[in-house]
Amino acid sequence: MPKIGVLALQGDFREHAAALASGGAEPVVVRRPGELAGLDGLVIPGGESTAIDKLARAFGVADPLRRMIREGLPVYGSCAGMILLADTVADPATDRAGNPQQTFGGIDMVVRRNAFGRQVDSFETDLDFAELDRLPGVPDGGRADPVHAVFIRAPWVEGVGPGVEVLASVEVAGRTDPGAGRGVARIVAVRSGMLLATSFHPEVTGERRIHQLFIQMIRGEA
Numbered sequence: 762m763p764k765i766g767v768l769a770l771q772g773d774f775r776e777h778a779a780a781l782a783s784g785g786a787e788p789v790v791v792r793r794p795g796e797l798a799g800l801d802g803l804v805i806p807g808g809e810s811t812a813i814d815k816l817a818r819a820f821g822v823a824d825p826l827r828r829m830i831r832e833g834l835p836v837y838g839s840c841a842g843m844i845l846l847a848d849t850v851a852d853p854a855t856d857r858a859g860n861p862q863q864t865f866g867g868i869d870m871v872v873r874r875n876a877f878g879r880q881v882d883s884f885e886t887d888l889d890f891a892e893l894d895r896l897p898g899v900p901d902g903g904r905a906d907p908v909h910a911v912f913i914r915a916p917w918v919e920g921v922g923p924g925v926e927v928l929a930s931v932e933v934a935g936r937t938d939p940g941a942g943r944g945v946a947r948i949v950a951v952r953s954g955m956l957l958a959t960s961f962h963p964e965v966t967g968e969r970r971i972h973q974l975f976i977q978m979i980r981g982e983a
């Protein structure tokens with residue numbers, strides 16, 4: 762059974778731990794650098810990327826984690842977790858001294874925080890999610906059911922580098938992006954090697970397939 766850490770500094774780590782357990786993995790709470798040892802993968806939860814960044818640095822987790830990501834640790838980040846996996850944040854928050862928030866990085870992408878608007882602009886929608894078509898249970902050549910995705914002050918991905926695969930997009934025109942023309946699609950899920958990131962929160966809806974996909978990636982089956 763793969764041992765998958767859940768970074769539990771802030772955010773909805775309990776929901777991720779439950780999703781991993783129901784997908785056949787052993788979730789392990791990670792708050793200290795020593796708890797990173799021996800993991801087959803790690804989940805960075807949704808929450809607040811600035812808080813997770815600050816706490817990760819304060820607890821001494823940020824540097825070792827950054828190194829482990831570079832060395833190939835499989836990581837799945839949802840929402841704030843997606844921001845923390847981005848090499849570049851388009852509009853980083855700054856602390857009182859004017860220092861921008863930091864990320865662990867790993868995915869060659871630019872994310873924009875709170876891109877869909879404020880808390881009141883949070884929304885739910887059904888998405889096609891490319892890689893789920895290959896999960897067990899979906900007939901060859903068949904399509905998986907859409908993912909019911911919950912976006913809570915979510916980021917979107919503004920640009921990806923070569924080697925980053927876009928797994929899902931959402932159309933934003935009219936709803937949250939008055940500047941954009943109708944039909945503008947924003948990237949909300951990506952994969953880059955062993956790194957997976959979604960703008961939305963599968964862990965809060967009972968959706969288990971994204972965690973299943975991540976577990977399969979770790980097993981070398983996806």
Ligand SMILES: NC(=O)CC[C@H](N)C(=O)O
Nearest residue numbers: 807808809810840841914
């Ligand atoms: N639901 C979430 O994880 C929100 C992310 C949050 N807006 C951030 O910048 O970290």
